[in-house]
Amino acid sequence: MSVKERLGLTTEPLYLMDGSAFIFRAFYAMQSMQRSDGFPTNALFIVTRILLKFLKDEQPTYFGFILDGKGKNFRHETYPEYKANRSATPEPLVQQLDPIKQAVRTLGLHLEISDNCEADDCIASLAARYKKERPVIIIGADKDLKQCLDENVFMWDPGVKQEKLTTLAEFREETGLEPSQWADFQAIIGDSSDNIPGVPGIGPKTAEKIFADYPTLEAIRDNFDALAPTLQKKFADHLENMFTFRTLTTLSTAQCDSLTLDHFRIDPIDGDKTADFLREYELRALLKDVAALAPVSAKVNTPATAKPAASDKPAAKSGTGSMQLGLFDAPAAPAAAPVAGHGSHAPEHGTNGNANRTSSLKLEDVTDVSALPDCSGKRIALVPMGEMLKRPECTMPSLLDMTAEEAKPEACIINVHVEGSDREYRYSGSLTALAGYATTADTVIAPDVKALLSIKSGWRSVESSRWFDLGLAAYLLDPEDRDYSWRRLSARADEFEVAAENPAQLAFALADDFMRRLQGADLVTLMRELELPLIRVLADMEEIGIHIDGTAFTAFLTEVQRELDRLTKAIYEAAGGSFNIRSAQQLGDLLFNKLGLKPKGKTKGGQISTSQAVLEKLAGEHEVIDLILEYRTLEKLRSTYLEPMPRLADAQGRIHTTFNQLATATGRLSSSNPNLQNIPVRGQFGPRMRACFTARKGCKLVSADYSQIELRVLAHCSQDPTLLEAFRNDQDIHSSTASVLFDVPTTEVSSDQRRNAKTINFGLVYGMGPQKLAQELKISLTEAKEFIERYFSKLQQLKAFYEQVEANAKEHGYVTTLIGRRRNVPEIQSGNNQMQSQARRQAINTVIQGSAADIIKIAMLRTAQDAELKTLKARLVLQVHDELLLEVPTENAEAAARRLADIMTGVHPGGTALDVPLKVDYGIGDGWHEAH
DNA sequence: GCGAATGA
């Protein structure tokens, strides 16, 4: 219901908006939003959004958008300190002032800026003048404006959180004051934003009581003797000041006298002009609001970023293959490779010579899926033109009921192209509607599918098999890159020998190129059957999150903090002074200069190392060392886990990590925001830490992890008899290795021998070099090399496998895992010995670790799709490389655990079982520690 | 060795 209806007005009101205040509020309500050239648009967007909504809801006739006029006004003359505490207006806001003024005028609204006159005074003057003939509704929240309230003057604040309509009666009710007293009231209590101190010691509550007896400043002064002694004391020094303050808090009613009502009459909005303005500033999310007010021509326009028309440019780099040929010519495009799934055929190569046939697509803005061409059975490309917002419903507060989706307008613009169409659409309508539309497509090409699934707008209704994820494809083709964002992929178009005028068109071209290369590298099955379906599993896990025990976290943090305080004191005492213990530099200075300890090594950057290893060597030389080691441990615990985790929990106490599928060169997943894959497990505090991760009420956590999965993979790949036998007989692998290595029966392996064998086994898995091994085993480099030599002479078959991997890498330039995942290792050809060794270790490490990653990914997919686990209501919540964590209703926990272990054990990568059994340990508990 | 996070 409109405001004028709520007030029951019969005469058309005059609306006066405190524009300056709204601009400020808008600017700070939303951080960073900008046009593609970097021009800030956050305040412009919100102000325009407010005005559009206002016009639509209120259907006003008279309206004024009032801004502060330039120059000093009477207040500065009266009181030089007036607003002296205001810092300079931020530059990004200044830049937006002119566009905002332009927006107001474009919408057909009156803009009022009177020199030497603040917006408030202008509003007060106009209100005082027009309230005699019609209602006045002041749109604003500034408390100074309350003095304008009257039988016929109202205040309305559309509000950040909640809108508020204030009438005279409500004002009286709330304050017990009359509007005419408001300036007096403010003069006493002060106003920090205007730098008016008021009378010290008098707050709103005291002031209200005083005003009940003495309704004006004059009355207070005249009855000074009658005031309570305490009040007398407070007022004594300010009896004159408060009158000065009142001249500041009193709004002038003598301004803007040349304005007539006609100035405020609203002109009809010009839909096309407004739409052009919005496009200029890339505020396309508002187009639909304009369309609701006035007709907007369905305009086919060139890109907003003033590029020359597409046809003016040479279409593609000559001589390079352009993928567009025929792609967009209806009805069929036989030369192009149909992307992903559904009977795709081998593509034709040899696209050279067609470079000039780039078909340039016309761009069209649409806000409704009904304006998009039918895509059933066709391929479509969807390219979000901004960052997608994850979980939009719990982001920032919004003005005027904005959803966060609207608040970040560029985020919900998606460029759409449908195979065979001569258009590319800039879609700014409902994402849910677009998702529904995409459901009918044969294939949906997008740069980042998980980002779409995560915004919860119905994208999960598009079957996994219909997606083509450009980032994923690029990752599978070359997992070494750090960045598979659309920004980067589109910037690399030249490198991929692909060209297109528009984003969605480019997505098509890239998809075709990637598909061709995936087929060439035999990666299509891996993508379609594992990685692509896994996206949905990861999105689900992220959304579900893991429950934490907030109370346990808090208690833990308190204890750790107390210990840290104690250690800090002890360290300062032992060190003979205070310093920043967290600073490696200051710590080094203390240890090696002030205390004269001997440095035990340097860091990569040449600084003296203060690492744990060094400190441990120094232990016993000075009492601070132990204290510092303990401090480090606790500080790590506090800063990395205890402090941040509870803050990341949602209202249900659950933490939602992000699983990155495109992060590692070997094929493993990574976790971030927060990283839940490095929660402490060992050490003094590991168990307690993990116990803080719990199942929700009525549920248990089920943890299942592969035992020695990398070494089992290694046994399978190398067929080394020592390893095969050990695993087939379910023996302790490190003891078995030690037994062979040191020529002693398994039963007589010493704990030292076992530990050495374990270290080298580990080293193999992680691609450790002799240097690292020496460090780890605390032996010399020569000894380490000899040790490795001995190891390989005892495990001949393993050695042969390593050599084979190396030869393979040298021959092809890449290595592959059990199911054909690839990693390029070009440095294996390097003349640099160091580089070559590094590449060799990477090659081997990738085969082992990558194959293990394949196995657990397959297990994850099976787990997520398993009907039995579904009926048991078991939900995957975490993956930690070789471990899966489920949350299951207590009564089903045991069954789910057994089922999960079965699934994990039964993984057959590439269709056949490994030559050694996969062993899985599992547990059940309320917390992660107990379950593990 | 890798990936993530923290703090100077």
Add this chain to the structure above:
DNA sequence: TCATTCGC
């Protein structure tokens, strides 16, 4: 950016 430390 570097140094450090957690997990696997």
